[in-house]
Amino acid sequence: MPDNRHDPDNRPFAIRTFEADVLKDALRKMWLIRRFEEGAEDSYTRGLIHGTMHLSIGQEASAVGSCMALTDDDKITSTHRGHGHCIAKGAEVKYMFAEFFGKEEGYCHGRGGSMHIADVTKGNLGANGIVGGGLPIAVGAALASKQLGRNDVTICFFGDGANNEGAFHEALNIAAVWKLPVIFVCENNKYGMSTSTERSTAVKNIAERAVAYAMPGRTVDGNDFNAVTEAVGAAVARARSGEGPSLIENLTYRWRGHSKSDRNRYRTKDEIESWVAQDPIERFRKLLVDHDIIDAAEADTIRAAAEAEVAAGIEFAKAGTDPKISDVTRYVHAEAKA
Amino acid sequence: MNVPTTVEKPGSRELSYAEALREAMGLALERDDRVILMGEDIGVYGGAFQVTGDLVDRFGTDRVRDTPISELGGAGVAVGAALTGLRPIFEFQFSDFAMLAMEQIANQAAKLRYMLGGEASVPVVMRMPGGSGTGAAAQHSQSLEAWFGHVPGLKVVQPSTPEDAKGLLLAALEDPDPVIIFEHKMLYKMKGEVPEGWYTTPIGKAAIRREGTDVTIVASAIMVHRALAAADELAKDGISVEVIDLRSVRPIDRETIIASVKKTGKLVCVYEGVRTLGVGAEISAMIAESEAFDFLDAPIQRLGGAEAPIPYNPELEKAAVPQTPGIVDCVRKLVGGQV
Ligand SMILES: Cc1ncc(C[n+]2csc(CCOP(=O)(O)OP(=O)(O)O)c2C)c(N)n1
Numbered sequence: 001m002p003d004n005r006h007d008p009d010n011r012p013f014a015i016r017t018f019e020a021d022v023l024k025d026a027l028r029k030m031w032l033i034r035r036f037e038e039g040a041e042d043s044y045t046r047g048l049i050h051g052t053m054h055l056s057i058g059q060e061a062s063a064v065g066s067c068m069a070l071t072d073d074d075k076i077t078s079t080h081r082g083h084g085h086c087i088a089k090g091a092e093v094k095y096m097f098a099e100f101f102g103k104e105e106g107y108c109h110g111r112g113g114s115m116h117i118a119d120v121t122k123g124n125l126g127a128n129g130i131v132g133g134g135l136p137i138a139v140g141a142a143l144a145s146k147q148l149g150r151n152d153v154t155i156c157f158f159g160d161g162a163n164n165e166g167a168f169h170e171a172l173n174i175a176a177v178w179k180l181p182v183i184f185v186c187e188n189n190k191y192g193m194s195t196s197t198e199r200s201t202a203v204k205n206i207a208e209r210a211v212a213y214a215m216p217g218r219t220v221d222g223n224d225f226n227a228v229t230e231a232v233g234a235a236v237a238r239a240r241s242g243e244g245p246s247l248i249e250n251l252t253y254r255w256r257g258h259s260k261s262d263r264n265r266y267r268t269k270d271e272i273e274s275w276v277a278q279d280p281i282e283r284f285r286k287l288l289v290d291h292d293i294i295d296a297a298e299a300d301t302i303r304a305a306a307e308a309e310v311a312a313g314i315e316f317a318k319a320g321t322d323p324k325i326s327d328v329t330r331y332v333h334a335e336a337k338a
Numbered sequence: 339m340n341v342p343t344t345v346e347k348p349g350s351r352e353l354s355y356a357e358a359l360r361e362a363m364g365l366a367l368e369r370d371d372r373v374i375l376m377g378e379d380i381g382v383y384g385g386a387f388q389v390t391g392d393l394v395d396r397f398g399t400d401r402v403r404d405t406p407i408s409e410l411g412g413a414g415v416a417v418g419a420a421l422t423g424l425r426p427i428f429e430f431q432f433s434d435f436a437m438l439a440m441e442q443i444a445n446q447a448a449k450l451r452y453m454l455g456g457e458a459s460v461p462v463v464m465r466m467p468g469g470s471g472t473g474a475a476a477q478h479s480q481s482l483e484a485w486f487g488h489v490p491g492l493k494v495v496q497p498s499t500p501e502d503a504k505g506l507l508l509a510a511l512e513d514p515d516p517v518i519i520f521e522h523k524m525l526y527k528m529k530g531e532v533p534e535g536w537y538t539t540p541i542g543k544a545a546i547r548r549e550g551t552d553v554t555i556v557a558s559a560i561m562v563h564r565a566l567a568a569a570d571e572l573a574k575d576g577i578s579v580e581v582i583d584l585r586s587v588r589p590i591d592r593e594t595i596i597a598s599v600k601k602t603g604k605l606v607c608v609y610e611g612v613r614t615l616g617v618g619a620e621i622s623a624m625i626a627e628s629e630a631f632d633f634l635d636a637p638i639q640r641l642g643g644a645e646a647p648i649p650y651n652p653e654l655e656k657a658a659v660p661q662t663p664g665i666v667d668c669v670r671k672l673v674g675g676q677v
């Protein structure tokens with residue numbers, strides 16, 4: 001952790017670290033995530049898309065805040081709740097919608113859908129349908145970076161539920177033993193489907209598990225953009241300078257049910273409302289206004305632009321091309337060069 | 339329909355496939371204190387497909403146990419508990435996630451009795467929702483029967499009706515060895531007559547769902563229903579199709595299939611798993627090696643899943659597994675001497 005106690009500038013970390021334009025873009029991305037997911041939900045309800053989806057509404061500060069210290073060369077691995085990570089890492093919503101609509105224009109040419117969405121060109125190695133599936137993969141990406149003498153780091157997003165998979169424990173151990181440039185970002189939204197961390201996890205804070213793997217562990221308010229950027233930023237700096245992995249736990253909450261099959265029987269309305277009152281986007285907007293980065297009118301403009309982008313994205317997707325049925329086995333193997 | 343069952347049916351009523359499974363588990367929990375259910379979100383959530391439903395309200399959280407998201411650990415705990423006196427029924431949320439537990443299933447559960455020279459028994463039941471059709475794409479839609487069917491020491495069943503869902507689950511529970519039950523997700527809501535009370539459907543016994551004389555179709559799970567629909571269609575052209583519901587992948591009911599092929603002289607295998615090295619390959623080989631070979635008057639046909647992961651796009655998803663028109667087509671060509 002950088003020691004800021006003697007810093008004459010005692011403004012919050014994010015404000016003193018990032019240019020105004022970068023902060024505004026972060027706010028734009030957070031709104032883009034919120035509106036994207038609302039748009040996806042609406043399209044699903046109207047029968048325009050099928051399957052299921054896992055919405056991250058309420059967790060936007062974790063996705064965007066964590067990616068603040070990354071460049072396009074850095075990598076992330078994502079989860080089934082991955083739309084936010086995808087947008088935070090720079091994906092365009094129109095290609096994401098095209099994927100949801102099963103179109104060739106989509107990031108995965110309609111083969112993957114919500115649960116496997118990825119924009120590899122931006123360093124997003126993919127959402128994953130397997131809880132914990134991304135953890136060893138992220139460690140592998142970090143190994144490649146180190147072995148090839150590159151400077152890129154990998155953020156591995158995963159949920160509180162994933163921390164009980166064997167893959168979590170094996171991945172953290174290997175990353176520590178080999179001192180790899182990977183940052184494990186646990187998005188602890190209190191539940192893995194219906195099972196609370198109290199019922200699933202022996203430690204109180206998941207970050208405590210870092211001790212077992214000899215790496216730093218920190219638990220932060222994951223709805224506080226500033227706290228997330230500071231903690232993950234320090235871990236990214238540590239990874240980049242060759243000091244090895246870290247485990248950051250972002251405490252957050254998903255406002256929506258786990259997926260389309262959720263009847264919300266395991267949590268109370270009061271609990272949900274108490275978290276809605278901690279809206280990460282509103283908190284970040286207020287931070288920016290309080291520090292004169294933007295005024296209310298400009299914030300509204302940014303939000304309206306995000307809304308327009310989402311609306312245009314849905315239209316783009318609707319007009320997309322359906323894959324040819326005869327292409328059902330395409331992309332299973334590399335195609336012979338013509 | 340000719341559905342052989344082992345015991346008398348005291349009375350029956352209509353239940354869905356999921357309800358039939360739940361009823362079986364409820365009966366087992368009532369009858370035997372050693373029975374416990376384990377799995378992810380099977381308690382208050384009721385299971386991802388609402389199969390365990392309200393069982394937690396009736397039997398409590400000690401007997402309907404939510405596990406952490408730990409398939410390897412959870413399955414291993416079930417194996418250890420079965421080894422030492424409990425009768426666990428372990429639910430995988432999706433059969434795809436059983437791959438995380440392969441070690442405990444294939445190296446431990448399947449082999450312990452053998453490795454210990456018959457001195458140990460692992461009476462565990464593993465429930466696995468499988469199959470495509472939900473738009474859940476590559477990692478939530480697989481049909482992995484053949485994977486598990488390849489392991490000596492396991493028994494693998496695939497009910498296609500609510501009656502068999504209950505009967506096979508209870509048979510699995512009575513079995514002294516590990517039994518994997520593949521439940522097809524697209525059948526959970528399907529209704530059918532289900533006998534009341536405790537009864538078992540024998541493991542290793544296929545069912546002739548429709549008698550016919552021209553072609554034998556051996557199908558499993560949802561493919562049975564597509565094969566029956568195809569048979570209806572083909573009957574209009576005067577083609578008489580016998581539809582065999584495999585029900586059990588391991589052991590396979592040789593007698594029923596061989597007898598049918600000897601009668602019809604033609605065999606089509608229809609299964610959802612990937613075509614190559616799948617259940618249909620085994621059945622074809624079995625016929626080729628048997629006395630039924632001499633009775634064949636056309637090449638054996640296999641209709642299976644495409645050589646690809648299950649795609650997300652709904653039309654591609656449909657194209658990736660056998661559908662009724664494809665079955666009709668295949669049989670027509672076969673009967674017309676075009677293959
Ligand atoms: C190996 C595996 N087990 C179970 C599931 C089913 N499943 C999907 S998401 C989920 C909950 C995951 O919880 P968490 O890691 O906390 O992520 P969250 O959904 O809260 O974002 C479960 C049980 C799965 N996809 N993969």
Ligand SMILES: [Mg+2]
Binds near residue numbers: 159161191193
């Ligand atoms: Mg969670």
